[in-house]
Amino acid sequence: MTAEKTEAIVVRTVPWSETSSVVTLFTREFGKVTAVAKGARRLKSPFETALDLLAKSHVVFIAKSNDTLDILTEAKLIRRFKSGQRALFPLYCGYYLAELAYVFTENHLRLPGVFEALDESLVNLDEMRDPAKIVLEFEIKFLSQLGHLPTFELCAGCGHFVESSPGGTYLFGAEAGGLLCSNCLPGQRSVLRIRSETVDCFRQAIVESESKNEDTWNIPTISREEVRIVMERFLCSLVDRRLRLMDFLDDLRR
DSSP states (O other): OOEEEEEEEEEEEEEOSSSOEEEEEEETTTEEEEEEETTTTSTTOTTTTTTSTTOEEEEEEEOOSSSSOEEEEEEEEEEOOOGGGTOHHHHHHHHHHHHHHHHHOOBTOOOHHHHHHHHHHHHHHHTTOOHHHHHHHHHHHHHHHHTOOOBSSBOTTTOOBOOOOTTSEEEEETTTTEEEOGGGOTTOOSEEEEEHHHHHHHHHHHHHHTOOSOOOOOOOGGGHHHHHHHHHHHHHHHHTSOOGGGGGOGGGGO
C-alpha cells in the first residue's frame, strides 16, 4: 500500500462512527475516491474544514487493493465554496454537480476532464455567474467525458442528419440518446417534442464546450425550461431514477 497525493473536491460525506466519516472525493489523478477519514467528526478534527462539501483540498490517501475503503490520512484546504454563505440556490447547484460526479462515476476511474470541469464550475458559481449556463456547461462536458453526450445533429437511431418538422420542432428520445427522425420514431419511449431554439442552444453549448475561447452564448429565455426537461429526462434515463438535487433546481427553468 502506497500513499497517494492529489487535489480533490469533496462530493459526499457520511458518518461512519462517532468520530469518523466516509468521504467521497473527486480527484484530479484518481477520479472518484471513497475513503475513511478517521477523527473527521471530532471537535478538533485533524482535517478542520478541508472536508466540507464542495471544498477543494490537497489530500493524501492510502489506496486499498481490494473492495475495502481507502484511508484518508491528510487533507489541507485550498478553497472553500463560498456561494452558500450568500444564497441557497448556488449551493444547491453545487450539490447537484457533486451528485452527478458521485452517481455516474466508478471509484478510481481517471477522469481529469471531469475534475477540471467541476473545479471550474464551482469557481463560476462562487463568482455569481448565471447558474443555468454553468450547470448546462458542466453537464455537457461531463457527459462528453463519460461518452454519453446525446446527439443534437444526427438521428440517435439511424445516424442520418435530422431536420426540423414543418412546425419548427424536433423529437428528442431520452432513452434513445438524442434527436430522432420520423423513420426511427416508432417503438421509441420517453420522446419529447422540443423547439428548434432549444436544439440550437444545445448545439451552440456543445461547440463552445469544446473551444478554449471565452463563452459568448447564452440560454434563450424561451428555451430554459425545455433545456432542463431534456437534460433531466436524459440523465434520469441513464441511471433509471431521479437524482435527489433535481427537485431543488426549479430556478434554472426561469
